[in-house]
Amino acid sequence: MRTTVPVLIAFISGIVLVVSFFFRKGTWLGDLEQEFTVWLTIVGGFTLLLGVVSITRVNWTAVKRKKEGWKYKILTLIAIFAMAIPSVLSPDWSPLFGRAEGSIYDWLFQYQMSPMMATMFATLAFYIASAAFRAFRARSLEATLLLVTATLIMLWRIPMGEWFLNLFPGDIPYLLNTYIMGGINMAVQRGIIIGAALGAASMSLRIILGIERTYMGKG
Amino acid sequence: MTGIELFQLWLMAFVTLALFSFMYKDNPIYRIAEHIFAGLTAGYQVGLIWDTVILQQLWNPMIDGEWWLFIPGILGFLMFTRFSQKFSWISRMSLAFVMGVTAGIFIISQLHGLVLPQMQDTMIARTSVDKTVELPMTLQSESIFIVDSTTDMALLDSLYPEVKRIDKANPEEYIFSATYTEPSDKGMLEYYAPICSLIGVQDTTIKKEIAAMEVHDDNGIELTTNSDGTITATYSYSSFEKFNSGLYQPKIAVKKMSIMLILSIIIVIGVVSTLIYFYFSHEHVGALGVTAKVGIWFIMISFGAHFGYTVMGRVSLLIGRVQFLVEDWVGSFNQLF
Amino acid sequence: MNFWEKMEKMDRRWVYLMVGLSVILPFIFPLDLPISITPEAQSVFDEVEKIPDGSTVMLVFDYYPSTIAECEPMAIAALHHFFRKNCKVITLSNIPLGGPSMAEAVTRDMAEKYNKVYGVDFVNLGYKYGYVAVLSGMGQSIKSIFPTDNSGTPLEELPLMTNVPNYDSVAFIFEIADNATADYWVSIVYAQYGVPMVCGTTAVSAPKYYSFVASGQFKGLLGGMKGAAEYEQLVGHNAAAVTGMSAQSLVHLLIIFLVILGNISFFLGRKGHKKELV
Numbered sequence: 001m002r003t004t005v006p007v008l009i010a011f012i013s014g015i016v017l018v019v020s021f022f023f024r025k026g027t028w029l030g031d032l033e034q035e036f037t038v039w040l041t042i043v044g045g046f047t048l049l050l051g052v053v054s055i056t057r058v059n060w061t062a063v064k065r066k067k068e069g070w071k072y073k074i075l076t077l078i079a080i081f082a083m084a085i086p087s088v089l090s091p092d093w094s095p096l097f098g099r100a101e102g103s104i105y106d107w108l109f110q111y112q113m114s115p116m117m118a119t120m121f122a123t124l125a126f127y128i129a130s131a132a133f134r135a136f137r138a139r140s141l142e143a144t145l146l147l148v149t150a151t152l153i154m155l156w157r158i159p160m161g162e163w164f165l166n167l168f169p170g171d172i173p174y175l176l177n178t179y180i181m182g183g184i185n186m187a188v189q190r191g192i193i194i195g196a197a198l199g200a201a202s203m204s205l206r207i208i209l210g211i212e213r214t215y216m217g218k219g
Numbered sequence: 220m221t222g223i224e225l226f227q228l229w230l231m232a233f234v235t236l237a238l239f240s241f242m243y244k245d246n247p248i249y250r251i252a253e254h255i256f257a258g259l260t261a262g263y264q265v266g267l268i269w270d271t272v273i274l275q276q277l278w279n280p281m282i283d284g285e286w287w288l289f290i291p292g293i294l295g296f297l298m299f300t301r302f303s304q305k306f307s308w309i310s311r312m313s314l315a316f317v318m319g320v321t322a323g324i325f326i327i328s329q330l331h332g333l334v335l336p337q338m339q340d341t342m343i344a345r346t347s348v349d350k351t352v353e354l355p356m357t358l359q360s361e362s363i364f365i366v367d368s369t370t371d372m373a374l375l376d377s378l379y380p381e382v383k384r385i386d387k388a389n390p391e392e393y394i395f396s397a398t399y400t401e402p403s404d405k406g407m408l409e410y411y412a413p414i415c416s417l418i419g420v421q422d423t424t425i426k427k428e429i430a431a432m433e434v435h436d437d438n439g440i441e442l443t444t445n446s447d448g449t450i451t452a453t454y455s456y457s458s459f460e461k462f463n464s465g466l467y468q469p470k471i472a473v474k475k476m477s478i479m480l481i482l483s484i485i486i487v488i489g490v491v492s493t494l495i496y497f498y499f500s501h502e503h504v505g506a507l508g509v510t511a512k513v514g515i516w517f518i519m520i521s522f523g524a525h526f527g528y529t530v531m532g533r534v535s536l537l538i539g540r541v542q543f544l545v546e547d548w549v550g551s552f553n554q555l556f
Numbered sequence: 557m558n559f560w561e562k563m564e565k566m567d568r569r570w571v572y573l574m575v576g577l578s579v580i581l582p583f584i585f586p587l588d589l590p591i592s593i594t595p596e597a598q599s600v601f602d603e604v605e606k607i608p609d610g611s612t613v614m615l616v617f618d619y620y621p622s623t624i625a626e627c628e629p630m631a632i633a634a635l636h637h638f639f640r641k642n643c644k645v646i647t648l649s650n651i652p653l654g655g656p657s658m659a660e661a662v663t664r665d666m667a668e669k670y671n672k673v674y675g676v677d678f679v680n681l682g683y684k685y686g687y688v689a690v691l692s693g694m695g696q697s698i699k700s701i702f703p704t705d706n707s708g709t710p711l712e713e714l715p716l717m718t719n720v721p722n723y724d725s726v727a728f729i730f731e732i733a734d735n736a737t738a739d740y741w742v743s744i745v746y747a748q749y750g751v752p753m754v755c756g757t758t759a760v761s762a763p764k765y766y767s768f769v770a771s772g773q774f775k776g777l778l779g780g781m782k783g784a785a786e787y788e789q790l791v792g793h794n795a796a797a798v799t800g801m802s803a804q805s806l807v808h809l810l811i812i813f814l815v816i817l818g819n820i821s822f823f824l825g826r827k828g829h830k831k832e833l834v
């Protein structure tokens with residue numbers, strides 16, 4: 001029951017999707033495929049809620065047990081509820097509820113969450129500059145290839161750099177775009193895409209056939 | 220700028236600076252902002268899922284008659300059994316469904332949508348366009364008027380009595396052809412590809428505006444080499460669905476192309492050697508080892524390009540925030556003082 | 557400890573300060589730099605130009621607020637381009653953090669400028685969980701995946717959506733992504749339904765998508781802020797991305813200088829260290 005039923009569910013749902021690809025139009029199999037995809041959007045949606053409940057529990061436990069930094073975690077909990085509670089209340093009761101423009105939810109997104117998220121990632125520019133200075137060394141042939149290419153690409157993608165590259169004969173910007181980006185880089189990325197896609201397809205087959213069961217966890 | 224707008228702007232600037240303050244050193248202001256941010260991102264998803272999934276996808280359709288949606292609804296709720304040690308196994312049913320459907324879509328999409336087209340393209344030689352030649356057409360003088368129910372036929376008859384009409388609702392095949400006279404001079408490294416266009420002739424009286432339109436698909440285009448070395452391009456078009464009603468002038472052109480031999484070889488070697496480098500089922504010795512070595516050089520160049528682009532990306536994100544601080548926030552100072 | 561060794565051990569905050577100044581200064585003293593157009597960005601513009609006026613198109617906001625600096629200029633330029641051609645624009649997002657809110661805010665703002673009416677000229681479908689299922693499901697029926705728009709209005713009440721049952725009625729897709737969702741637009745939507753599409757992506761993802769451009773699965777590509785600046789210039793609405801190019805130039809030059817300096821100090825420092833040991 002604990003293992004066989006999930007394996008059967010995965011097999012049936014997976015096989016329906018695979019077979020219906022070939023007999024999709026106007027068949028009951030196509031309808032079933034469509035129903036399953038809608039169901040996936042519903043069931044999957046609950047996984048996001050599961051994550052939120054989990055975060056809330058972890059923070060709540062930390063506050064209750066007064067673990068290190070528990071005072072900050074109170075702020076996390078307040079922020080979760082401040083964002084979540086007004087958003088699930090009906091906008092018919094107040095324009096501050098729901099998700100539309102003018103709601104608390106939208107206000108917190110526009111003026112708090114969005115600039116914070118953008119700033120969090122913007123700090124990476126400092127780290128990458130520091131890393132380039134400290135760790136980017138021509139220690140071997142491979143490292144030198146990486147370093148020289150990175151430098152040329154950084155030059156090519158800025159107006160000043162492009163102007164500088166054009167001082168040399170042979171249309172270097174064209175060569176970089178055609179032979180490095182569209183040639184060597186494209187070939188490597190393609191190799192990785194093909195390899196990863198083959199891996200994903202075989203993993204999917206293993207899941208459908210019940211060979212791969214790690215998603216079930218222990219027990 | 221109103222007081223509220225100013226307050227919002229300063230609030231955004233405050234959280235931005237609070238998070239940037241970590242670059243100097245860890246501090247309580249940063250910690251506060253960081254923890255609020257974590258809470259807001261979690262809370263955001265509650266509102267989104269409540270509205271888009273639970274109400275729009277599940278509850279409303281169910282009360283409108285799609286009662287069978289209780290099945291995914293129950294499967295969704297079963298996910299929460301993960302919090303119970305005793306009943307957590309029940310959530311496997313829901314997970315198995317998610318994994319099964321996703322795997323079913325993946326098998327097809329990864330093989331049909333990625334592996335095959337990518338491999339196919341690797342086997343096709345790269346080309347560059349040497350020049351594009353517009354051809355004199357045998358039916359050059361002929362225009363067509365695509366008509367639909369909106370066309371003012373009386374006006375059309377008075378303005379363009381001679382022009383051939385083609386009804387969008389009942390299209391007939393339309394054929395025109397042209398001959399290209401330039402002979403081949405590079406042997407196998409050269410070939411010709413046709414481009415056909417129906418150029419919309421702007422006429423404000425009949426239809427307000429018709430954009431120039433290039434028919435860039437190969438459907439119905441035929442290129443034949445004649446015994447005297449000239450090339451004849453014949454183009455037929457029978458579906459006018461995507462054209463607006465209006466006057467069109469057909470044109471035909473030939474692209475003279477040559478194969479980029481070095482680039483084509485680089486791509487084949489790059490793809491094969493990268494695949495071999497990541498192939499770990501055999502030890503990389505002998506021919507496999509040499510190819511894997513070439514693979515690592517290719518990979519390093521690609522990763523170098525990737526690094527260059529990553530620097531660019533990260534810097535752009537910083538520019539975005541600085542742009543906000545300098546242009547919007549500092550720009551608002553004159554409102555205060 | 558010689559000069560180069562000291563350089564090696566320099567406090568990283570000096571580097572941070574230099575980066576910060578290089579970004580700020582060009583906004584105070586702007587430089588007017590010419591921006592060249594790559595063939596990939598030109599293709600994006602040409603492909604949008606080829607769409608018949610008044611066609612229905614999809615503009616996909618598959619990016620997080622974290623990459624707004626790179627992706628939003630692309631979305632704004634695309635909306636200028638689409639609305640100018642009187643295209644009917646359907647927006648949606650596969651991003652659970654901010655995607656639908658950004659689509660709503662940006663599109664409404666642009667629609668106001670072009671006097672476009674919601675429900676007739678543009679619609680925001682919003683977000684649904686599970687992009688693999690969403691992209692696959694819309695092939696048969698958009699309405700079954702999105703029974704309502706982002707604000708809960710049933711699709712049958714929106715005139716634009718009554719004529720768009722699935723991808724067959726969509727002439728073009730403009731995907732703006734900062735993550736792997738772009739792969740699924742290619743592997744599911746382009747592969748199975750053949751809707752022509754272009755991609756605007758962050759610089760981090762751009763090198764990968766060169767392979768989709770080569771295979772014709774993407775008809776064009778905008779890579780990062782530079783790609784956005786190129787497209788802004790082509791559309792004729794220079795904005796945030798073009799302005800940002802001066803700062804981008806200065807920081808790149810700084811980083812290249814730091815890489816060179818780092819290598820010199822590494823090699824000379826090592827040499828000095830060896831001498832001391834002898």
